[in-house]
Amino acid sequence: MTARFADLGLEEYRAASGVELGRRVARGELSPVQLTECALHLARAAEPVINAYAALLPERALRQAAELEAEAAAGRVRGPLHGVPMAVKDNMLYEGEPTGKGSRTSPGTPATASSPMVERLLAAGTVVIGKTTTPEFGWKGTGISPRTGVTRNPWNPARNSGGSSAGAGATVASGAVPIATGTDAGGSVRIPAAFCGVVGLKPTLGAIPVWPGTVNxxxxxxxxxxxxxxxxxxxxDITRGPDPRDPQSYHARPPAGSPSRRMRVGVVRAPFGVPPGAEVAPAVDAALELLAATLTASDAAEFQDVDLPARPPREIFEALWVTGRGLGFRDLIRERAEVMDPGLVRLATLAEGYDLAAYYAALTRRREFNAELHRCLDEWDLLVMPTMPIAAFAADAEVPEGGEIGAPLPWITWTPYTYPFNITGQPAITLPVGLGAGRMPAGVQIVGPWAHDDALLAFARLCERALAPLNETTVVPAGW
Incomplete structure (x- = not known):
C-alpha cells in the first residue's frame, strides 16, 4: 500500500457508499487495491457464517484493482465507481468464470462473455471480488441451493437471507461490498434486500438488459x-440502455423530464388486502408516519392512504412461473432430477396441468391486472408500502412456521407485496427502516409508473434521508 493513500479502517469502509469511495479514488486519496483488500478481508471473515459466495476471486480481483489504480494515477478515471469492489450474482455471466446458477447440473465451463449489467459495470471501473449464491436457477425466494447449501442472514445466521439474490443481500449487509448485482422475477432483489436491511432496486422491465434470456x-x-x-x-445510470440481446430493453426508455410539483404519494398499509405481521408492522408504521411528517413538512410530497386490488394476483403468477420453469427445465429435470431442488423438479409435473386455454386465460387476467395497477399510478405519482409482510424466518426453511409448504409455489405465499410488480413490470425499490420487533430488518417499498425510474430514485433519496433516524446503520454490526 503506497504511503500517499489515506488510511482506511474497515469500519469506515463498511459505512461508506460506493459513490463516496469512488470519489476518493478519483481524488487520489484511496487506492482500488486498498478497497479490494478491505472487501476480500471482510468477505472471507463473514463467509464461514453466512455462506454468501459461490466463488471468491481474490487473485483476479487484485489484478483488476492494480490496473485500475494505475489508470487513476495517470488521470484516467472511468466513472463514479472507478475502483469500487462489487459482487456478481452467480446466474449472471462473468467472462472467464463458470456460472453455477445454484445448480449441480451446471457445467464448469468458463463464460466467453459477460452479461450486459456486468460488462457495463466492469467497463465503468468496478472490481469483481466474487460470485454470490442463488437458489437453483433463481427459482424461489430463499437462499437454499443444491450447489452451495444454505445462505444465512448476517443479522442473525439462524434466519435466512431471502432470495434469489441471496448472497448479494447477505454480502452487502455484512459490509464486504457496497454493491452487488441481482435479478428479480418475483422479488429476488427486494426480498433479500428487505430481509438483510439494505437497498434493493428493481428497475422497469428491460431498463437494464437481461442476457442470457430466462424462461420467464x-x-x-x-x-x-x-x-x-x-x-x-x-x-x-451505468448499466441502463438497449442491448440487442434483450429486445425488451428497447421498451424501457425514460420519459422526458419529471414532475416539478411536489409528489403525490399513495400510502398502501395492507397491499392487496394483506396486512404486515407483528414482527415488521411497528417498524413499517413508524417509517410511513415519519415519511409523511417529514416530506409533507418540507413540501416535497403529499400523502394519502390508498388501497390496491383486494387480493394478490397469485393465480396469474403461478400460471406464468409454473409453466415457464416447469416446461423450460423439463428436459433437464427428466435427466438430472436426482441432484436438483425437489421444489423445482415438482414444477415439471405441475406445468402439465396447464393447457393452452388456461395459459391464455392467465395472460388475459394479467392484462386486466396490469391495467388496474397502471390506472392507480395515473392518479398517484408513487406508491409506498411495506416490502415484506414478515421478517426473515429460519435459514433452512422454505416457508415461515405454519406456512403453505404444499402450495405450487410456496415462496409466493409469503411474498405478496413483491411479485405483483413483476407482473406489471413497474420499477420498485426497497429501503431499510431499521429493525422490527424480532430485531430483524424491515423495509418499505416504493413503486413508480412504468419507466419513471429517475423520479422513483429521486424520491427514494429523499426518503432515505428522512428515514435516517430509524437506520443507525445499514451494515450489520461487526463481530463475526
Missing part, C-alpha cells in the same frame, strides 16, 4: 443491491 423473460429484471440509494442510482 417477461417477469425478469436485473438490478442492484446496495447500502445507499446513490449507489443504486449510479449503477442504473
Amino acid at each position: 423473460e417477461n417477469l425478469s429484471h436485473a438490478g442492484p443491491l446496495t447500502r445507499h440509494v446513490d449507489d443504486a442510482r449510479a449503477v442504473l
Whole structure:
C-alpha cells in the first residue's frame, strides 16, 4: 500500500457508499487495491457464517484493482465507481468464470462473455471480488441451493437471507461490498434486500438488459443491491440502455423530464388486502408516519392512504412461473432430477396441468391486472408500502412456521407485496427502516409508473434521508 493513500479502517469502509469511495479514488486519496483488500478481508471473515459466495476471486480481483489504480494515477478515471469492489450474482455471466446458477447440473465451463449489467459495470471501473449464491436457477425466494447449501442472514445466521439474490443481500449487509448485482422475477432483489436491511432496486422491465434470456423473460429484471440509494442510482445510470440481446430493453426508455410539483404519494398499509405481521408492522408504521411528517413538512410530497386490488394476483403468477420453469427445465429435470431442488423438479409435473386455454386465460387476467395497477399510478405519482409482510424466518426453511409448504409455489405465499410488480413490470425499490420487533430488518417499498425510474430514485433519496433516524446503520454490526 503506497504511503500517499489515506488510511482506511474497515469500519469506515463498511459505512461508506460506493459513490463516496469512488470519489476518493478519483481524488487520489484511496487506492482500488486498498478497497479490494478491505472487501476480500471482510468477505472471507463473514463467509464461514453466512455462506454468501459461490466463488471468491481474490487473485483476479487484485489484478483488476492494480490496473485500475494505475489508470487513476495517470488521470484516467472511468466513472463514479472507478475502483469500487462489487459482487456478481452467480446466474449472471462473468467472462472467464463458470456460472453455477445454484445448480449441480451446471457445467464448469468458463463464460466467453459477460452479461450486459456486468460488462457495463466492469467497463465503468468496478472490481469483481466474487460470485454470490442463488437458489437453483433463481427459482424461489430463499437462499437454499443444491450447489452451495444454505445462505444465512448476517443479522442473525439462524434466519435466512431471502432470495434469489441471496448472497448479494447477505454480502452487502455484512459490509464486504457496497454493491452487488441481482435479478428479480418475483422479488429476488427486494426480498433479500428487505430481509438483510439494505437497498434493493428493481428497475422497469428491460431498463437494464437481461442476457442470457430466462424462461420467464417477461417477469425478469436485473438490478442492484446496495447500502445507499446513490449507489443504486449510479449503477442504473451505468448499466441502463438497449442491448440487442434483450429486445425488451428497447421498451424501457425514460420519459422526458419529471414532475416539478411536489409528489403525490399513495400510502398502501395492507397491499392487496394483506396486512404486515407483528414482527415488521411497528417498524413499517413508524417509517410511513415519519415519511409523511417529514416530506409533507418540507413540501416535497403529499400523502394519502390508498388501497390496491383486494387480493394478490397469485393465480396469474403461478400460471406464468409454473409453466415457464416447469416446461423450460423439463428436459433437464427428466435427466438430472436426482441432484436438483425437489421444489423445482415438482414444477415439471405441475406445468402439465396447464393447457393452452388456461395459459391464455392467465395472460388475459394479467392484462386486466396490469391495467388496474397502471390506472392507480395515473392518479398517484408513487406508491409506498411495506416490502415484506414478515421478517426473515429460519435459514433452512422454505416457508415461515405454519406456512403453505404444499402450495405450487410456496415462496409466493409469503411474498405478496413483491411479485405483483413483476407482473406489471413497474420499477420498485426497497429501503431499510431499521429493525422490527424480532430485531430483524424491515423495509418499505416504493413503486413508480412504468419507466419513471429517475423520479422513483429521486424520491427514494429523499426518503432515505428522512428515514435516517430509524437506520443507525445499514451494515450489520461487526463481530463475526
